[in-house]
Amino acid sequence: MQNPFDKTGKSDEQILKKWQDRLSKARSKYQPELDLMVEREEIYRGTHKIDKVHGKNQKAQDAVVARNVVAEIIEAEVSSDIPTPKVTPRHEEDEQLAKTIEDYIRNELDRLPFERLNDQDERTTPTHGGDLFLVEWDNTKRTHTTRGALSVSLLHPKQFIPQPGVYSIPEMDYFFIQLAQSKEYIKKKYGKDVSAEDEEQPDARGFEQIVVDDLVTENIGYFRNADGGIGRVAWCNDVLLEYMEDYQARRIKTCSKCGADMQGDTCPYCGSKNGEQKTVKDFARTDENGIPMTKMVEDISLDEMGNPTVTQHEENDMIPYYKPDVYPVVLRRNVSVVGKLLGSSDVDMIRDQQMLINKLDSSISEKLLAGGSVVTLPRGKQIRRTDENFKVLEVEGAEEKAMIDVLTLQPDVSRDMAFEDSTYTAMRNLIGITDSFQGRKDSTATSGTAKQFAAAQTAGRLESRKVMKNAAYADLFEVMFKFLLAYSDEPRPMVYKDTNGTQMYGMFNKMDFLKVDEAGEPYWNDEFLFSVDQTAPLAGNRENLWQEARMNLENGCFGDPTDMQSLLTFWTIMEGLHYPLASEVKQQLTERLEQQQMQQQMLAQQQAMMQPMATNADGIPDITQSGYVSPETMPSYQEGGGSIGMSNL
Numbered sequence: 001m002q003n004p005f006d007k008t009g010k011s012d013e014q015i016l017k018k019w020q021d022r023l024s025k026a027r028s029k030y031q032p033e034l035d036l037m038v039e040r041e042e043i044y045r046g047t048h049k050i051d052k053v054h055g056k057n058q059k060a061q062d063a064v065v066a067r068n069v070v071a072e073i074i075e076a077e078v079s080s081d082i083p084t085p086k087v088t089p090r091h092e093e094d095e096q097l098a099k100t101i102e103d104y105i106r107n108e109l110d111r112l113p114f115e116r117l118n119d120q121d122e123r124t125t126p127t128h129g130g131d132l133f134l135v136e137w138d139n140t141k142r143t144h145t146t147r148g149a150l151s152v153s154l155l156h157p158k159q160f161i162p163q164p165g166v167y168s169i170p171e172m173d174y175f176f177i178q179l180a181q182s183k184e185y186i187k188k189k190y191g192k193d194v195s196a197e198d199e200e201q202p203d204a205r206g207f208e209q210i211v212v213d214d215l216v217t218e219n220i221g222y223f224r225n226a227d228g229g230i231g232r233v234a235w236c237n238d239v240l241l242e243y244m245e246d247y248q249a250r251r252i253k254t255c256s257k258c259g260a261d262m263q264g265d266t267c268p269y270c271g272s273k274n275g276e277q278k279t280v281k282d283f284a285r286t287d288e289n290g291i292p293m294t295k296m297v298e299d300i301s302l303d304e305m306g307n308p309t310v311t312q313h314e315e316n317d318m319i320p321y322y323k324p325d326v327y328p329v330v331l332r333r334n335v336s337v338v339g340k341l342l343g344s345s346d347v348d349m350i351r352d353q354q355m356l357i358n359k360l361d362s363s364i365s366e367k368l369l370a371g372g373s374v375v376t377l378p379r380g381k382q383i384r385r386t387d388e389n390f391k392v393l394e395v396e397g398a399e400e401k402a403m404i405d406v407l408t409l410q411p412d413v414s415r416d417m418a419f420e421d422s423t424y425t426a427m428r429n430l431i432g433i434t435d436s437f438q439g440r441k442d443s444t445a446t447s448g449t450a451k452q453f454a455a456a457q458t459a460g461r462l463e464s465r466k467v468m469k470n471a472a473y474a475d476l477f478e479v480m481f482k483f484l485l486a487y488s489d490e491p492r493p494m495v496y497k498d499t500n501g502t503q504m505y506g507m508f509n510k511m512d513f514l515k516v517d518e519a520g521e522p523y524w525n526d527e528f529l530f531s532v533d534q535t536a537p538l539a540g541n542r543e544n545l546w547q548e549a550r551m552n553l554e555n556g557c558f559g560d561p562t563d564m565q566s567l568l569t570f571w572t573i574m575e576g577l578h579y580p581l582a583s584e585v586k587q588q589l590t591e592r593l594e595q596q597q598m599q600q601q602m603l604a605q606q607q608a609m610m611q612p613m614a615t616n617a618d619g620i621p622d623i624t625q626s627g628y629v630s631p632e633t634m635p636s637y638q639e640g641g642g643s644i645g646m647s648n649l
Contacts, residue, residue: 016240019221019233023176029164033342037128037158040347041207043070043354044127050362051355063362069424070347070354076433077346077462078122082114083473086533087481097512098528103496104484104508105477108150117154125334126465128157129342133330133472134177135479137487146490150480155329157342159204167341169331174223177329180205181218190234190241197237222247222327229325248486250321251277284316293317319514322524324482332472335464343468350427360420367411374407432462470532478530485510485524497576545577564593 010018027034042049048062085105087098117133124131132155141149161176162169169175178201186194200217202209218241221233225245232247233240254260255267256274266273284292295317303309333343378400381393395401491509498504513525549570552558559566568589575582 012240012243015233015243016235016238019219019235022174023161023219023221026161026164026176030161034158036345036348038203038207040127040345043347043351044074044123046071048358049355050359051352063358063365065361065365066358067361069357069427070350073350073427073431073433074123074126074346077126077431077465078119080115080118080122082109082118083470083532084109085473085477086531087477088529088531090527090529094525094528097525100494100506100508100512101481101528102533103506104492104494105480106496107494108480112150112152114152117152120154121332124154124156125332125343125469126346128347129335129337129340129345130331130333131155131157132160132332133476135328135330135476135483137483139487146488146492148487148489150483152476152480156206158207160329162341167339169327169329172224172327174221175327175329176219176221178204179218179220180215182214183216184214186216186218186236186241192236192239192241194236194239197239200237222329229323230327246279246323248323248325249279249281250283250323250486251279254278280321282318282320285319319522320524322482322486322510322526324479324486326479326482328479328483330472330476330479333468335468346431349430353423353427353430356423357420360416360423364413364416364420367413367416371409371411374409376403376405376407378403474530474532478528481528481530482526484508485513485526546574546579549573549577564589564596568593 046066046068048064048066050063085102087101087105089095089098121131134153134155136151136153137148138151139148141147141151155177159178161178163172163174166172180199180202183194183197186192194216197216199211199215200219202211202217204217205215216236219235223231223233225231227246229246230248231245232242233244234242253262253275255262255270255272256276257272258267258270260267260269262268262275267275286292293316294314296312296314299311299313301309301311331341334346335344337344377393378395381395381400393404395404488508488510491507494506494508496504496506510524514522515525516522553561553566553570558569561567568586571582571586571589575586
């Protein structure tokens, strides 16, 4: 059957076969990396495995006890900080638009489950060298005023199959993701019955190898089409679920009976449930009331004499839909490595040391368990056991009694433990973790300043990981913005803070980004640079920021620390840093300051009224000695001379 969204003229069977073969070849090339992921996950979760000694035929044995140092080190790297967006416009007149983008993406970071995503990401990335974010537009999310919303999820690197030999996602011609989905989900999303299908790749939902009857593997391929857009193909086993040559183009569902647009499953005009998807390139501009706007178009034709004639007609003012034309998958690397898609894995770097520690722990345990207490008795003597607390041993004399003794056999494991400690230190040095960074007692640091310096050194060695995280989030923010520009048809409410820290309410309206070029043609303004705000007050350093604000107040940075205005400035800053009850304190100070200002004004008025007016010798008010000014003596300021007459006041 011919696919309506395929421009090549191939049937569904031909399309399915093509992409199944591509996935099979790509997965085969990527299989060594997938096998490493299984081993890394086992090591991170804790393994008793001991590697076999090279060159010997001995059988490798599992350790009895093993200290999970890999997990200990990776957990020390976990950060709860979620980067926040910084948007820079390419044109000066777009400053406010850039601020709007920042504020709305911050709202989306609060709405979406980024705390949970970050918690998982912070462990997966150092374990495997990276992981991936998937950005989608979920059209099922509806409110009373909006249709659709951004959706961001985390992909395990095991769920991603890249194009062989290409190590940058934007440069790939195609790639695949594999997701575990329920059969009911597939039927609801694609309208295809896959109840007879089995789960093709059980490890797509983790590292379990057990097939679940109610689940199937959803294979999704993204690719660049001939026009530079993004295509998408999806299938389960031998069932083609979807193929779209231009996946990010706008599509509408029209009624097969009357041709009207269908907002749901049923036509609002004729009630038909049969509809078909059609790709649309533009839409009619509407006014505030939703009425289509029109424009005059000139038609040039030739009359009977061959002379050009110009006529005008009215037509709808059409606007092209915006297309992101970017892959919806963003890669975060741990530390970049040339010639690899993922970055360097911390587990790979310290794997050998973990195996050595497993062996040392096993050896120490065996030595300690082999030790114990030994009783020496004269030859032929035995201890007679009774039901009482005391054991009876009959001796024939003092010589035999002297031969009875208890010896404690304590093996010497000090060298083993010292070797293990040195191995542990080597593991931390490879990653860049110090005692100060882990919150341990640092014997090498003799002061608080020295400990801070040690922690700063560690932070510097881990800076590359931070840079890679910020770079990934910058790419993520750009994809989120482009999806909003493409699919958020209605204005969307948002909350932001003004320069005074006051909570304000605004709207994200994609029509604000619509411009017209010199030829009068409309286009979408997406010329913004995305990065990460390095100065954003994150939750992890709020206490330090609170302390710094207190020090600034005490040092007079806000003015006199006892002055009411200085205190108001201080508590405004504390409110912005989310200090508990700061808003209430700020409100009380504002009211007291207003009362103080009113009292000062009243006092000034009373003093002016009580001041005696100076008089001359005849008792006439002396205007030269008093503050009284009569209308006759008031200077008259004229226009052009820098003065204003009485008539203009």
